[in-house]
Amino acid sequence: MGKLGIGVIGCGNISMTYLRNAALFPGVELRACADMAPEAAKVRAGEYGIRALSVEQLLAAEDIGLVLNLTVPNAHFEISLAALAAGKHVFTEKPLAVTVGQGRMLVDEAKRRNLALGSAPDTFLGAAGRTARRLMEEGAIGRPTTGTAFMMTRGMEHWHPNPQFYYQPGGGPVLDMGPYYLTMLVNLLGPVRQVMAMSATGQAQRLITAPGPYQDTSFTVGTPTTLMALLEFANGAIVNVGMSWDVFRHSNQPIELHGSEGSLRLPDPDTFGGPLAISRRGDAWEEIETAGKPYGAINWPYKAPDRANYRMLGVADLARSLVDGRRPRASGELALHVLEIMEGILEAGRRGAAVAIPLGPQPAALSEEEAVELAGSASALVRT
Incomplete structure (x- = not known):
């Protein structure tokens, strides 16, 4: 399994979690980051030894196979759609989009282009x-x-x-x-x-x-x-x-x-x-x-001393799904x-x-063996 090159768009606080955890998963590799504020991208790039690019440069980069969309919710749709149009697989922070109509467009566009689309949360894994x-x-x-x-x-x-x-x-x-x-x-x-x-x-x-x-x-x-x-x-x-x-x-x-x-x-x-x-x-x-x-x-002893936080697991599973020819577990669907x-809850309340609600998929279960395989070794899964 080769490494899937990752480009991060959105370098705010949540990006630190993903960037820190990327080292757990040998199937993915951080290569670049971008942000509307160039200085924020430069800071993250310096911290993790990757390139700081503009959004346009990142979308055009040939060594980026997947865009990790960590922008604010109102920007999820625009950035994910642009990444799919650029021929990149996408994993976005939650929610997939702010409306069902936008979310459905992203799912349809990924299918049309034969690209993988994933979305947080991946905590259920x-x-x-x-x-x-x-x-x-x-x-x-x-x-x-x-x-x-x-x-x-x-x-x-x-x-x-x-x-x-x-x-x-x-x-x-x-x-x-x-x-x-x-x-x-x-x-x-x-x-x-x-x-x-x-x-x-x-x-x-x-x-x-x-x-x-x-x-x-x-x-x-x-x-x-x-x-x-x-x-x-x-x-x-x-x-x-x-x-x-x-x-x-x-x-x-x-x-x-x-x-x-x-x-x-x-x-x-x-x-x-x-x-x-x-x-x-x-x-x-x-x-x-x-x-x-x-x-x-528990692997976040400072900012969240009672938490197991392995965000990036869903991205690693998506990378593996490209090899296995299956739907990612934290899928766009x-x-x-x-x-x-x-949206149904909000509408019913009004x-x-x-x-x-249209019936959707239940994700495939992740076995213990597959969970270990995604990280390369069991010892890499315990971080203090």
């Missing part, structure tokens, strides 16, 4: 997601019937110096954090066929308390900040999904799934590892640790289905009526 998938396929909880998924915080204005954009159309808790939870649910339960929802706005005005140029100023909220949804999956399971930025404290688990033989509890799907717990036919919770599995070890679910 981590140790926790793989373990949960294996347990589900083994029938550990029997036939899935119901479940819950909750992402509830007090919002960003207490820590983010410029949080206004999170609270405008195209933002909100569903589009911002929903991809992690919904992708994990589709990974475990398969596609969604309809959604119902109700929405609310906790505060019409938000006060920024984070240090910075806007501290102690207020802004108007332009999108719902609490959405409660019911998702019906094609397999018949019904899951209650709550997404809110109006909650100071709660005791809900990130994800719980219940079936005819037991219950399964998952950690935060925004991380690759963390302990699971299973209750078999009502027995006490049995904790399952994943830190010793590939992509389960999967990301489009998740985008359709999110209309107060159920919204049908």
Whole structure:
């Protein structure tokens, strides 16, 4: 398997995670980066020994086989489409696009050009997601019937110096954090066929308390900040999904799934590892640790000392898929289905009526052997 040359467009904070983790995967190689702010590209290029280019130069570079799109969400569509037009494979940060129409155009364009299209999140490929998938396929909880998924915080204005954009159309808790939870649910339960929802706005005005140029100023909220949804999956399971930025404290688990033989509890799907717990036919919770599995070890001791963060795993799987002749697991089609679910939740909240969702794919499971193979050796997967 040769190395797939990677060119990064977007050199903000999230780029450091991808660039740092690229060394884990022998199938990919960082070669260049670009940003609207040339100085940002120069900084990242100097840190990782790659070339700093303009966006146009990067798209034209013959040694770049895949564009890693780490721009802001509103730029995802434009940059990904330009990369596909340049004959490059694409992996983009979430969401795939900010509308289903744009997402569908990207999927169709990639198919037309016979190029691979992938999208974050790839966290479901981590140790926790793989373990949960294996347990589900083994029938550990029997036939899935119901479940819950909750992402509830007090919002960003207490820590983010410029949080206004999170609270405008195209933002909100569903589009911002929903991809992690919904992708994990589709990974475990398969596609969604309809959604119902109700929405609310906790505060019409938000006060920024984070240090910075806007501290102690207020802004108007332009999108719902609490959405409660019911998702019906094609397999018949019904899951209650709550997404809110109006909650100071709660005791809900990130994800719980219940079936005819037991219950399964998952950690935060925004991380690759963390302990699971299973209750078999009502027995006490049995904790399952994943830190010793590939992509389960805590590896960010400074900025996130409790996290297993292996972003770039989805890119490595996409690179491998080109050799194997298969769809990437964190595929554009999967990301489009998740985008359709999110748009459906928002629409159902506005209309107060159920919204049908076109059936999408359930990603292929990633085995432990394949997970190790992507990193070249098991020892490379534990980083401190």
